[in-house]
Amino acid sequence: MSANSSIDVQNQMKIWHNRRFNNYNHYLQTTYGEKIRKVSLHGGFTCPNRDGSLGYGGCIYCNNDSFVPHYIDEGMTIPAQMDVSIPFMIDRYGVQKYIAYFQAYSNTYDELDKLKQLYEEALGYPNVVGLDIGTRSDCVDEALLEHLARINEKVHVTLEYGIESIHDETLKWMNRGHDYDSIVRAVELTRQYGIKVAGHVIMGFPVESRDMMLETGMAANSLGLDFLKIHQLHVVKGTVLAKRFQDAPFPLFHSDEYIELVVDILERLNPGIVIQRLFGDAPDELLIAPRWGFNIPKLTHLVDLELKHRDTWQGKLFI
Numbered sequence: 001m002s003a004n005s006s007i008d009v010q011n012q013m014k015i016w017h018n019r020r021f022n023n024y025n026h027y028l029q030t031t032y033g034e035k036i037r038k039v040s041l042h043g044g045f046t047c048p049n050r051d052g053s054l055g056y057g058g059c060i061y062c063n064n065d066s067f068v069p070h071y072i073d074e075g076m077t078i079p080a081q082m083d084v085s086i087p088f089m090i091d092r093y094g095v096q097k098y099i100a101y102f103q104a105y106s107n108t109y110d111e112l113d114k115l116k117q118l119y120e121e122a123l124g125y126p127n128v129v130g131l132d133i134g135t136r137s138d139c140v141d142e143a144l145l146e147h148l149a150r151i152n153e154k155v156h157v158t159l160e161y162g163i164e165s166i167h168d169e170t171l172k173w174m175n176r177g178h179d180y181d182s183i184v185r186a187v188e189l190t191r192q193y194g195i196k197v198a199g200h201v202i203m204g205f206p207v208e209s210r211d212m213m214l215e216t217g218m219a220a221n222s223l224g225l226d227f228l229k230i231h232q233l234h235v236v237k238g239t240v241l242a243k244r245f246q247d248a249p250f251p252l253f254h255s256d257e258y259i260e261l262v263v264d265i266l267e268r269l270n271p272g273i274v275i276q277r278l279f280g281d282a283p284d285e286l287l288i289a290p291r292w293g294f295n296i297p298k299l300t301h302l303v304d305l306e307l308k309h310r311d312t313w314q315g316k317l318f319i
C-alpha cells in the first residue's frame with residue numbers, strides 16, 4: 001500500500017446519479033426507491049423576529065410570500081392544503097409519495113400541543129413518508145425534540161435551520177435576532193435526538209467578503225449537517241433590503257461568479273452531506289435582483305459543467 005493511499009481514495013472521483021455532487025434526487029431515490037416530492041405547507045405560523053418577541057421587522061431580506069406556493073392560501077387547513085397540492089404533484093411530477101414540508105416562517109414557534117396537531121394532520125395523509133420542518137435555532141426545545149424523535153421512529157424527520165451566515169456581524173446586519181452560537185447549540189441538540197439536520201445558507205451579503213461566504217458554506221462540515229441548501233442573496237419586493245437596494249444599489253453576484261463560489265464550496269464539503277439546493281428562486285413578480293435569466297435546471301447544469309471543467313467534485317478537497 002502506498003503512503004498516499006488514503007489521499008488516493010479521497011481523490012477518486014465520486015458520482016451521484018450522473019452528478020459530481022451529492023444531490024438530493026440521488027438521496028431520495030436511494031432512500032425511498034422512487035421519486036418523492038416535498039409538499040410545501042403553511043402552518044399559519046409567525047416568527048419571533050416579526051411578532052415582537054425579538055423584533056418586528058424580521059430579517060431584512062425576508063418576504064415569506066416568495067416561497068409559499070401560489071395555490072396555497074395561509075388560511076387553509078393542513079388537510080385542505082394537501083388536497084390541493086397532492087393532485088398537482090401527481091399531475092406535474094407523477095409522484096406517489098411525499099414529504100410534508102412546513103416551510104413558511106418558523107414552524108416550531110407555537111405551543112407543543114398545537115405543533116403536534118399540525119404535524120399529525122400532515123402525517124395522517126396517505127403516502128407521506130417524511131416530515132421536514134423549517135425553523136430558527138432559537139425556536140426548539142427538548143420537549144419538542146423528544147416528540148419529533150418519536151415521530152422519527154416512523155417517518156424521516158428533518159429539522160431545517162436558517163443559518164444564513166456564520167458571522168455574527170452579518171447576522172446583526174440582517175437583523176437576524178440570534179448569533180451563530182445559537183445555531184451550533186440547536187444543531188448539536190437536534191443531532192443528539194437522532195433527527196436529521198438541514199442548514200440553509202445565503203451567499204452574497206454585501207457586508208461579506210468572498211472568503212467569509214466560503215467559510216459559511218464550509219461550516220456544514222463542522223456542524224455535521226445532513227443536508228445543505230445554498231442560496232444566492234435575492235432582493236425581493238416588500239423587504240427592508242429592497243428599500244436599501246433601491247436607495248443605494250449594492251453589488252450582487254453575477255451567475256458566473258456565484259457558480260464559481262458554489263463549486264469552491266462543494267469541493268471542500270464532506271461528500272456525505274446531501275445538497276438539497278444550490279440556488280434560490282423567487283416569483284418573477286417579487287424578484288428585484290439579481291435577474292440572471294436562467295431557471296434552476298439550467299443553473300444546475302452550469303454547476304455540472306464547471307465541476308467537469310475543473311475536474312473536481314464534492315469532497316475532492318475535503319480534509
Ligand code: SF4
Binds near residue numbers: 047057059106136
Ligand atoms: S427569514 Fe425566517 S427568521 Fe427571518 S424574519 Fe423571515 S421567517 Fe423570521
